[in-house]
Amino acid sequence: MDRKEFIAMLNQDLADEHASVIRYLIHAYQVGEDTPLGEMLLSTAREEMWHMNWLGDEIGERGEEPDMVKADFPYEGSSNASLLRSYIAWEDNLIDVYEQQAAMVEDRELKRILQQLGWESITHRRRFQAWLDKLGPEGEKPLEFEETDFSAGVMRRFHHEVDTHYKLVLQHLRHAFIFEDPACPIGSELELSAFRHMKHMSHFAEELGEYGEPLPFEYPGVDTSRSLTPALLADLEMTEDTRDRLIALGQNPEVAANEDLKIEIDTMVTRNGLLSTVLHELMEIAEEGPPEVRTESLPAPEVTTPGTTEVEPPSSITVKPENSGIQAPKAEGKRPPRGFTVGSLKGSQD
Ligand SMILES: [Fe+2]
Numbered sequence: 001m002d003r004k005e006f007i008a009m010l011n012q013d014l015a016d017e018h019a020s021v022i023r024y025l026i027h028a029y030q031v032g033e034d035t036p037l038g039e040m041l042l043s044t045a046r047e048e049m050w051h052m053n054w055l056g057d058e059i060g061e062r063g064e065e066p067d068m069v070k071a072d073f074p075y076e077g078s079s080n081a082s083l084l085r086s087y088i089a090w091e092d093n094l095i096d097v098y099e100q101q102a103a104m105v106e107d108r109e110l111k112r113i114l115q116q117l118g119w120e121s122i123t124h125r126r127r128f129q130a131w132l133d134k135l136g137p138e139g140e141k142p143l144e145f146e147e148t149d150f151s152a153g154v155m156r157r158f159h160h161e162v163d164t165h166y167k168l169v170l171q172h173l174r175h176a177f178i179f180e181d182p183a184c185p186i187g188s189e190l191e192l193s194a195f196r197h198m199k200h201m202s203h204f205a206e207e208l209g210e211y212g213e214p215l216p217f218e219y220p221g222v223d224t225s226r227s228l229t230p231a232l233l234a235d236l237e238m239t240e241d242t243r244d245r246l247i248a249l250g251q252n253p254e255v256a257a258n259e260d261l262k263i264e265i266d267t268m269v270t271r272n273g274l275l276s277t278v279l280h281e282l283m284e285i286a287e288e289g290p291p292e293v294r295t296e297s298l299p300a301p302e303v304t305t306p307g308t309t310e311v312e313p314p315s316s317i318t319v320k321p322e323n324s325g326i327q328a329p330k331a332e333g334k335r336p337p338r339g340f341t342v343g344s345l346k347g348s349q350d
Pocket residue numbers: 017020047048051117120121
């Protein structure tokens with residue numbers, strides 16, 4: 001397998017994990033995130049998002065472009081049982097795919113990641129099978145949806161919020177992957193911001209999902225800057241636009257009359273203000289130049305046990321001389337292991 005095929009393989013994995021996130025999220029929105037089935041689906045979707053993160057970081061660290069378009073997830077959507085059967089078939093396939101890939105790759109960190117993806121796919125398969133058994137004949141009933149009290153105009157605005165929040169999530173993730181560097185906080189901050197925008201998106205998607213509205217999650221296009229300052233500017237612009245839009249939405253009489261949603265929108269407004277501040281601070285870091293950039297001559301990474309990795313930066317780091325902002329890393333050489341640990345799930349509940 002040459003390098004091009006190898007990166008294409010990782011990008012296919014990334015697209016599959018992305019498809020898993022979206023499929024399980026949509027189902028959670030439809031049945032309600034606060035139902036036991038919805039909670040299981042939401043929690044599985046969060047795990048899939050971490051899988052996206054691990055793969056995206058691997059691609060970004062190699063100086064390659066992560067494919068942010070999701071794969072096609074075939075499913076039969078008439079009932080909870082038919083959906084769960086689709087998920088079992090999907091995870092079954094991924095279990096085999098990851099087992100083969102883990103056996104094939106030599107890079108020890110990537111091998112660990114692929115093995116973990118396979119093991120967690122087994123967990124997901126078991127979880128879905130257990131739910132299929134538990135639901136029994138009840139699971140075969142067609143999905144039912146409530147009638148909405150919101151006007152068509154407000155529903156359209158909710159759709160717009162889902163679309164733009166999806167774009168915020170994907171764009172922040174793409175930038176987190178591209179600018180991932182263990183010596184610099186930018187990648188991890190952008191990753192956390194992606195999770196926050198995903199949570200915000202859920203408030204609108206759930207309003208739509210429970211009324212049986214289609215949620216297509218079509219690829220919205222994302223900023224493709226390869227240097228940091230324009231990438232952060234694109235994120236900042238979207239974050240500020242979103243804040244302004246949410247302020248206006250909160251003033252809509254129909255929305256203002258829905259106490260639960262109004263509370264969440266008010267929280268999103270302040271949270272987007274905070275995220276803008278963080279982005280401004282990251283831009284200051286970017287303009288000063290990254291504090292530390294790794295050389296290509298680092299020692300090969302040690303194998304570490306998941307759950308114990310907290311790697312001290314090695315001493316052989318150099319200070320980047322110019323102040324032109326970080327360019328996308330082109331790391332062909334070995335890098336120390338990053339936080340691929342159970343501990344790297346911190347913040348996943350947010
Ligand atoms: Fe996964």
